[in-house]
Amino acid sequence: MKEKKQIIENSLVNLMDEYRFREITIKMLCTEANINRSTFYAYYLDKYDLLDSMIDFHIENIINMVKTKTEGITNAQNKQIYVKNYINALFQYIYENQRFFKILITKHPAQNFTQKLIGSLRQSYSEIINQFHLKNPDYFVNYTIGGQFGVLFFWLQQDCKEHPCEISDIVFNNILKTNR
Template sequence: MGYQRKTALTQKHIKNSLITLLDIHKFDLITVNQIVEEAEITRSTFYRYYEDKYSLLSEIEEEILNQLHEARQKINQQFTEEDMFTVEVFQQLFESLESYSEAIRVLLGHNGDTSFEMKIKNEIAKRFVNLGELHHVSKVREDLVKEYLYVILIKTFQYWSANKESIDVREVAATIRDIQLKGLRKAIGI
């Protein structure tokens, strides 16, 4: 059991090192040497766990996407279709991603992986696969509503992860809910 724990800690340290470097440098400019220096490990230790920096980045992104998927499944089990736009749903989503907030901030930031946003979009899309069939919505309206939801959720992830120490997640959740249910004008009190 001690070896597994040490392995997990080493991998976490390597992942955190890449996130630290991504906060300063573009991914393409980061080298394995920089990662091992930041992690204070040897190259052989790095290669024991990862084929290259791309596999490391992929593993970080997959962990976040798996957490998002699990949160979505839990929400689907807990809430009815009619309750999907409640403050509690959005709050639970953000709370489930709390431990990944720094990685989300960096990965969705200017130095992050541009494909990560698309991966999040694809995970969110799973929730809305049959929207048109369920509610007899036109293809244009279905597509535009999905795009709106993707953009607002991804931009909200960026805002939340960059400001989470100084904001109330419940207020963020309530704002998303109000925009989606009441519209922009009413959400800001006009």
Template sequence: MSLKSDKTKKLIIDTLVKLMGEKDFDKITVKDLTDALDINRGTFYLHYKDKYDLLEQIENEILGEINEIVVTSQKKLTSGFIFPANEEAVLNTFISIYRYINENADFMKIILGPNGDLSFQMKIRNLVEDWLVLNVPVSDAAEKLPIKYLAAIASSAQLGIIQKWLKSGMKETPEELASFVRDIISSIYKGVIKDLIENPYYNKKD
């Protein structure tokens, strides 16, 4: 995250992450945060309305920066979206995303873990679904494919991979994980989706 312009805000964020590693967010109070930091409540309220505003600002920045990674990748292409034709672009995009998660691992482990925010996990899934629904190219013969359902499966799988990676100690490098995910995406698109496209049901005339 790039919330580093204000030292106090950075300390508040770091303290929230530490406390969320110890107990559920619902049980954390502003007093817990200010006591841990040895600051008065007024200082906290100069930056945030309440603990929910604090968490929302952090989450929104994460979502914005992950989205920016994908937008930047798209801008580098001369035509089309990164998925699935350009496997190199797919790989580089996932490497950038996983590097970002790795750089912010302390918070990501918490927010995507058992004491995390389920609504944030839903936002991550929705973000991935939106990318896929809008950008997966389909032929005329495949217009009837239930892309929205395939996107839902893919987004849940992506979130699960990230959670597993974080929980297992991130033994794979971002590059290794990205390569693995790229290969899965390629196999699914060339196998499952290709089979669906060639299925007579999706090619029949209305």
């Protein structure tokens, strides 16, 4: 069952690499996945449901990763290690799923995805930043998210040539420089 869903999801990514989402039909998806329509409809209502479930899956994974990487930050002596670990994990996750992220952020930008991604990053950073007791934390978080998203966009456009750790170092060092 999971295998068929994965085949359908991979087929959508393959097609989105070549076509805009609005051009993709269920027939194209079924042909690409080598399944019949009833199999597709056993898992999804339509192509929008498919894309939304994929987006929600990645956003949920990012949110869960944040919780895992920042667990214990409240009582930690060096809170910056938690921030560094979170940023490393975030860019590693994006790297491992770069085709999906590249298509939805740079090739055929999906506003729904971008809004959900930025919203989850904003929430994550806000929770982390609250541990540092900064002046004007909302502005700091929004500034940080804007810069990080710019780095992410450029990195994806360049086919993630740098290792995720290198990109996370860039983002982390810029956060530290901003937060003086």
